[in-house]
Amino acid sequence: MIRILLFEDNKHLRESLSLYLANTDGLWLSGAYADATEAVKLVRKYQPDVVLMDIQMPHISGIEAMRAIKKVNPEVKVLIQTVFENDDKVFAAICAGANGYILKTPRAEEYVNAIRDVYNGGSHLSPSIAAKVLAMFQSQFVMKEQTYVSLTPREKEVLQCMVKGMSYKMIADACHIGFSTVHSHIKNIYEKLHVNSAPEAVVKALEMRLV
Amino acid sequence: MIRILLFEDNKHLRESLSLYLANTDGLWLSGAYADATEAVKLVRKYQPDVVLMDIQMPHISGIEAMRAIKKVNPEVKVLIQTVFENDDKVFAAICAGANGYILKTPRAEEYVNAIRDVYNGGSHLSPSIAAKVLAMFQSQFVMKEQTYVSLTPREKEVLQCMVKGMSYKMIADACHIGFSTVHSHIKNIYEKLHVNSAPEAVVKALEMRLV
DNA sequence: ACTTGTCTCCCCAATATTGGGGATTTATCG
DNA sequence: CGATAAATCCCCAATATTGGGGAGACAAGT
Numbered sequence: 464m465i466r467i468l469l470f471e472d473n474k475h476l477r478e479s480l481s482l483y484l485a486n487t488d489g490l491w492l493s494g495a496y497a498d499a500t501e502a503v504k505l506v507r508k509y510q511p512d513v514v515l516m517d518i519q520m521p522h523i524s525g526i527e528a529m530r531a532i533k534k535v536n537p538e539v540k541v542l543i544q545t546v547f548e549n550d551d552k553v554f555a556a557i558c559a560g561a562n563g564y565i566l567k568t569p570r571a572e573e574y575v576n577a578i579r580d581v582y583n584g585g586s587h588l589s590p591s592i593a594a595k596v597l598a599m600f601q602s603q604f605v606m607k608e609q610t611y612v613s614l615t616p617r618e619k620e621v622l623q624c625m626v627k628g629m630s631y632k633m634i635a636d637a638c639h640i641g642f643s644t645v646h647s648h649i650k651n652i653y654e655k656l657h658v659n660s661a662p663e664a665v666v667k668a669l670e671m672r673l674v
Numbered sequence: 675m676i677r678i679l680l681f682e683d684n685k686h687l688r689e690s691l692s693l694y695l696a697n698t699d700g701l702w703l704s705g706a707y708a709d710a711t712e713a714v715k716l717v718r719k720y721q722p723d724v725v726l727m728d729i730q731m732p733h734i735s736g737i738e739a740m741r742a743i744k745k746v747n748p749e750v751k752v753l754i755q756t757v758f759e760n761d762d763k764v765f766a767a768i769c770a771g772a773n774g775y776i777l778k779t780p781r782a783e784e785y786v787n788a789i790r791d792v793y794n795g796g797s798h799l800s801p802s803i804a805a806k807v808l809a810m811f812q813s814q815f816v817m818k819e820q821t822y823v824s825l826t827p828r829e830k831e832v833l834q835c836m837v838k839g840m841s842y843k844m845i846a847d848a849c850h851i852g853f854s855t856v857h858s859h860i861k862n863i864y865e866k867l868h869v870n871s872a873p874e875a876v877v878k879a880l881e882m883r884l885v
Numbered sequence: 886a887c888t889t890g891t892c893t894c895c896c897c898a899a900t901a902t903t904g905g906g907g908a909t910t911t912a913t914c915g
Numbered sequence: 916c917g918a919t920a921a922a923t924c925c926c927c928a929a930t931a932t933t934g935g936g937g938a939g940a941c942a943a944g945t
Contacts (some may be wrong), residue, residue, distance in 0.1 A: 535888050557811050562806075585801020586808050593774075593797035596807060602770050603814065615891060628874030631931075650934070659900090659933070662872040663839030669880060826921060841901075854924050859902070870903070871931090 465582045468511040470502065470528065472520045472546075473669050476567070480515075483571045490578065502567035506539060513578050517553055518545040522547050526552070528557050533560045540581040544574075544647040548591055553605075554599065563587035614655060621648045625661055676793045679712065679722035680706040682741065684754075687778070691726075693885070694782045703790065710739035717743050717750060724789050729756040729763055741745050746773045751792040755785075761801055765810065774798035796849045823864060832859045833879050836872055 467490055471477040477495050485492040496502075496655060500522045506514065518525040518651040529541045542563040543556045557562055560579040560608035564575060578586035588596060598621070614622065615636075624634040635642045647666075659662045678701055682688040688706050696703040704720035707713075711733050717725065725743060729736040740752045753774040754767045766777055773792040776784065777800040788798035799807060825833065828849075835845040842860070846853045860875075869875045 497685065499710065558810055560812065561808070580801040580804075583801065584805065586730075586799075587801055588797075588804050588805035589801060590791040590794065590796020590798055593791075593799050594795065596770055596811065597772070597797050599810065599897095600807065617892065623874055626877060628869065628871060628877050630871065636736065639896055640892085643896090644892070647893075649932090653933080658839065660839060660872075661932080662836055662876045663926085665873045665876050666837060666839055669877075828922065843901090851922085852924055854926090855922070857903085858923075860902090864903085872902080 464491040465489060465513060465578060466491050466493050466509065466511040467578065468493050468505060468509055468514045469571050470497075470499045470514070470519045470520065471495065472497045472524065473517070480571070480574065484578075485576070486504070490575065499523050499525060502528040503535055506536055510658065511518055511539060511543055512582050513540045515542050515544060515574070515578065518543050518547070518556065523639065525531050529556070529561060530559045542581050542587070543578055548589075550595060553592055553595055557596065564592045565589045566591065584601055616653050618648050621645060622664065625649070626665050626668055660670070676700060676789060677702050677720065677722040678789060679704050679716060679720055679725045681708075681710045681725070681731065681736065682706065683708045683727045683769060684728075691782070695785070698786055706850055710734050710779075711734060713739040714742050714767055717747055720741050722750060723793055724751045724753060725749065726753050726755060726785070726789065729754050729758070729767065737766050739757045740767070740772060741770045753788055753792050753798070759800075759806065761806060761810070764803055764806055768807065775803045776800045777802065825863065829859050829866070832856060833875065836860070837876050837879055841852050853862065 467484055469477065469480060469484070469492065471480065474497065477497060478644065481492055481495040484490050489556055493511050494505060497520070499516065499520055502514075502516075502523075514529070516525040520528075525545075526541060529543065532539055532541060537560075540562040541560070542565065543561045544567055545552065546567050548566060551565060563585060563586050565576050565577045568574075568589075573589075580587035590669055600605050618635075619636060621634055624637055629637065631645045635645045638645070652664060653659055654662055656667050660668055678695055680688065680695070680703065682691060685708070688708060692706040694863050695701050704722050705716060706774070707716065708731070710727065710802060713725075713727075714736075725740070726742055727736040731739075736754060736756075739755065743752060743810055745751055748771075751773040753776065753780055754772045755776050756763065756777050759777060764775060774788050774796060776788045777885055779785075779800075784800075791798035802870060832845055835848055840848065842853055842856045845856045849856070860872075863875060864870055867875055867878050869878055
């Protein structure tokens with residue numbers, strides 16, 4: 464039996480969902496609430512496996528409530544549901560540790576699928592949400608491989624040190640080479656990256672994922 | 675009709691999937707191949723809506739094939755399938771523009787669901803893959819908000835300039851303030867961030883998402 | 886044998902940065 | 916009205932960085 468706690472401020476949806484979930488094999492609805500202010504307390508009381516949380520609610524947002532729950536009971540799975548597919552909300556929810564993010568749908572079995580998925584340790588994302596997440600992912604990690612620069616192993620090593628905020632002297636010690644050598648390498652790095660200061664090199668290194 | 679092109683080196687699975695997909699309403703299997711070397715050519719020939727691509731194949735990996743396809747036909751949806759849920763592979767596939775990533779499953783309707791999802795512009799991720807993606811996302815974006823530092827608006831502005839690799843003089847010009855003022859602000863920033871050089875400040879700014 | 890690339894180190898001089906003081910103005914808050 | 920925070924500017928001196936040279940050692944490839 465998967466124990467479920469539901470937070471949803473819309474009375475009609477809350478009651479419909481309650482009815483559906485309560486009558487689905489394998490699920491046990493511990494409670495359904497219109498307000499998540501007491502979420503932490505309710506989680507402690509009912510020890511649910513999965514919390515189904517509307518993102519937009521009065522008093523306290525679903526994300527805040529989830530954050531609070533996760534802080535106390537990190538093992539509780541939280542499934543965020545919303546009508547919006549706002550980028551910021553999705554982003555915030557994921558960062559706050561959401562185990563799933565589904566758009567409200569008239570197809571009730573979607574809720575059940577999502578609940579089962581997160582209960583089993585996976586995550587469940589509605590297709591349009593998943594598309595957003597992948598897009599965000601790409602925009603973060605796929606860099607413009609525009610001007611590929613080939614740094615020698617030593618240069619990469621030195622650059623990595625620079626990214627750590629180390630000075631010439633510290634780099635020399637860390638790499639077991641002389642101060643002058645560090646100087647030489649950095650001169651070469653600057654030329655290859657077309658920069659002429661440490662901060663620039665660091666930024667470029669990070670955005671080119673050379674480190 | 676959703677036109678599909680299948681790449682799968684395992685003969686048995688390829689034939690099973692072909693049979694299933696070809697006999698599913700709304701799907702039209704344009705072809706099934708054991709090798710993706712000719713993938714770009716085949717895509718041009720059949721103009722599929724969705725390419726179902728095994729990640730591990732001889733000669734050329736599914737990711738490479740997808741990259742090639744996406745370069746020529748970015749609008750073609752590519753659904754990656756694999757037996758592995760290796761982090762690196764998932765990561766590489768997403769960065770290369772995968773529209774979906776599913777684990778091989780005996781439940782054939784999963785393939786159909788995934789195909790429909792990506793065809794409709796969404797993304798489809800198997801629960802365990804979705805969990806990995808969310809975890810990667812969190813590890814990237816959830817910072818240790820440990821030592822929250824409050825920079826004044828001007829300080830933030832100056833810090834942003836530093837991240838762009840600007841020198842004191844350039845920052846002074848950009849912000850329409852004097853050189854000495856930049857100096858003062860940077861001194862304060864260093865103190866607040868507990869650093870004592872520009873590169874360190876830049877790195878800290880980036881990882882604390884202060885910019 | 887010769888070139889090429891990498892790593893190593895040095896000299897010198899011009900700039901830039903850092904850290905320590907201090908000062909003034911403005912605005913906001915109680 | 917006094918206190919406080921923010922923003923603006925200045926001086927000075929110690930360090931650090933940057934950019935220009937050059938040079939030897941060593942390995943790999945032509």
